[in-house]
Amino acid sequence: MISSENVRAYVERMASGEPAPGGGAAGALQAALGAALLAMSARYSTASEHAAGAAARAEELIPRALDLADADAEAFGALSAAYALPKDTDEEKAERSRAVQEATAGAARPPRELIGVGAEVVGLARELTGWCNPNVLSDVAAASEAARAAVATALVTLEINVRSLKDAATREELRAGLAQGEQAVEDAAELTRRIRERVRD
Secondary structure, X not given: OHHHOOHHHHHHHHHOOOOOOOHHHHHHHHHHHHHHHXXXXXXXXXXXXXXXXXXXXXXXXXXXXXXXXXXXXXXXXHHHHHHOOOOOOHHHHHHHHHHHHHHHHHHHHHHHXXXXXXXXXXXXXXXXXXXXXXXXXHHHHHHHHHHHHHHHHHHHHHHHHHOOOOOHXXXXXXXXXXXXXXXXXXXXXXXXXXXXXXXXX
């Protein structure tokens, strides 16, 4: 679990031949880093009446994102186990198919939730640019870009899993997050652009 490892150990495990953690967990870690940067940026902006609330809100997002890193790795493990089930008889094939569908839906849920967390990080970054200490604008931009990477990763992961689902209702439920994610990616890119223009002036 990410909560019980240091950064080096986690990254080295990600680089190993183990199937998880993978891209989905990396995206969740990006969201946590973005939230952490915003908490720090808010604390360096004590002249604003919004600083304490923003820092608290950002800190709430960190464990949510880290939990999703673990959830993504666990879901991928369950999916791998489902694909490894025997398929020699008709009964085994039917059970394997059912298990794969269930695990695929489970694997789609962490990235679906990550889209929401990443969108919150982007929204908070947009708020901070209105009142934060100018000296931390680059950190706010870094948070925005981390969140953009998290959401973009979640979108790809979600789409890959959703396309394999046979149940139409489950597909539609999970696809409901795609529009929010695409908007968050656009908003993050626009925010970074505006911050770069501002610091160049």
